[in-house]
Amino acid sequence: MTTQRDPYAEAGVDTAAGDLAVELMKSAVSRTHGPNVLGGVGGFAGLYDVSALTAFRKPLLATSTDGVGTKVAIAQALDIHDTIGQDLVGMVVDDIVVVGAKPLFMTDYIACGKVVPERIAAIVTGIAAACAATGTALVGGETAEHPGLLAEDDYDVAGAAVGAVEADAVLGxxxxxxxxxxxxxxxxxxxxxxxxxxxxxxxxxxxxxxxxxxxxxxxxxxxxxxxxxxxxxxxxxxxxxxxxxxxxxxxxxxxxxxxxxxxxxxxxxxxxxxxxxxxxxxxxxxxxxxxxxxxxxxxxxxxxxxxxxxxxxxxxxxxxxxxxxxxxxxxxxxxxxxxxxxxxxxxxxxxxxxxxxxxxxxxxxxx
Incomplete structure (x- = not known):
């Protein structure tokens, strides 16, 4: 039997490792999902039912995006990756409450030199735990492997979230x-x-x-x-x-x-x-x-x-x-x-x- 070559893996991108990372994080992500989240984990896009907004007099959506910055260098140096996710959620979701909005859902993005499934899962598990603590559904994300641009142990994280608030309740x-x-x-x-x-x-x-x-x-x-x-x-x-x-x-x-x-x-x-x-x-x-x-x-x-x-x-x-x-x-x-x-x-x-x-x-x- 001839084994088919995988030129993408030879170029440094391991899609199988990415799939394993998703499996390892799936249960933690799913715990942030309530009845408003449709489709579960792994879709091309996350779906969130906003029917509740029909009860608003004049609903406004609030959105925020951010990262963790160079604090990730410390997580990498100590090989401790399950706390950096809370930093990400705090930086993003706590910006949304500033205008008086309730966060609805969040997505994350992790760029790395090499996908180490256990490390990616630890990062996302931290994100999911903080999302659960803030009542935010983690509806999707992306892990991108960038060999040649990032060293094998390097990574960066970013995220974005959406919330909702009544127009006359906006703080400021x-x-x-x-x-x-x-x-x-x-x-x-x-x-x-x-x-x-x-x-x-x-x-x-x-x-x-x-x-x-x-x-x-x-x-x-x-x-x-x-x-x-x-x-x-x-x-x-x-x-x-x-x-x-x-x-x-x-x-x-x-x-x-x-x-x-x-x-x-x-x-x-x-x-x-x-x-x-x-x-x-x-x-x-x-x-x-x-x-x-x-x-x-x-x-x-x-x-x-x-x-x-x-x-x-x-x-x-x-x-x-x-x-x-x-x-x-x-x-x-x-x-x-x-x-x-x-x-x-x-x-x-x-x-x-x-x-x-x-x-x-x-x-x-x-x-």
Whole structure:
């Protein structure tokens, strides 16, 4: 019997490995599916029944796409791949809740130098677990093998999600009022931003991700892989339980606290955030020290302990803070919104093409 040649495999693309990866991840993906998902896993396109939107008065779709950035280099160095998926979901789905939308479904994309089925399955299993935690169906994805462009152990991940919200329930600058309270919500650590600076600091210090250090109490990379906190489910519950209390949300991702908060403030408004209301986690202090930086130097790069911000009506601030903390999201009042003329020297004004409000951080961080 003559064995037929597989020129694609000879070129470095193993379709059989891709099929095995799908089999290994199938059960985890299926667990994110409810009655709205049609067709299961493996179709050319994912199908999602949106009949529920017919009950909306004026439904709007919200969409977001993102990746994990160079944090994947740490996962690759430690050969730990089941947490990076939560980072992806956090970066994508938590952007959707910022406008008040409920996420419906998500797709993912993994590019790699060589398909290692167990590794791909670990990544997608992490994505699926985070999708399940946020009520998001993982309806499809793609794994692309790029031999010659990526090294065998290299990969990158990206994803996109879609949600829905009533037009009159959209959160944002239009709802923000003078005197609104700014509530900071704690991050779990670095999340998925600023890792190019992290890598530079470690490289200059001669520290590898796999090194053990007394400062981190173990392997450096293990602390850096702490997954991105997921905010979607508690925030959606808050929006439902305390209607009209939240006027805007800001997801603190690339660019830091001030720039991301400025994006959701109306033009002509300003906020001073009081650093003394929180203490950045040790990971920020250690890395800043190793890099010869003050914490203030990194405010445009890292979240420094604040992963999400809620702008709420003054009379609802106490109830919102209590509800968030009770749901496992430590929250505290960090500032107030003022609308009116002010000397904006030292403020960050708008970001990402948005001509929003102005923000600056004042005071010193708590010890």
């Amino acid at each position: 600058p239009d709802k923000v009022r003078h005197g609104d309270v700014v509530i900071a919500i704690a991050s779990s650590g670095l999340h998925s931003n600023g890792f190019s600076l992290v890598r530079q600091i470690l490289s200059r210090r001669g520290t590898a991700f796999t090194d053990e250090t007394p400062e981190f109490g173990g392997v450096v990379g293990s602390a850096l892989l702490e997954p991105t906190r997921l905010y979607t489910t508690p925030l959606l519950r808050l929006l439902d339980e305390i209607p009209d209390a939240v006027h805007a949300l800001s997801h603190i991702t690339g660019g830091g606290i001030a720039a991301n908060l400025a994006r959701v403030l109306p033009d002509g408004s300003w906020v001073e955030l009081d650093r003394s209301t929180w203490s950045p986690q040790p990971v920020f202090r250690i890395l800043s020290s190793w890099g010869g930086l003050d914490l203030e130097d990194t405010e445009g790069t890292w979240n420094l302990g604040v992963g999400m911000i809620a702008i709420v009506a003054r009379e609802a601030a106490s109830a919102v803070t209590h509800a968030l903390t009770a749901s496992g999201l430590p929250a505290w009042v960090a500032g107030r919104v003022t609308i009116g003329s002010h000397d904006l020297d030292g403020f960050v004004q708008g970001a990402k093409g948005v001509n929003g409000g102005a923000v600056r951080l004042v005071g010193s961080y708590a010890g």
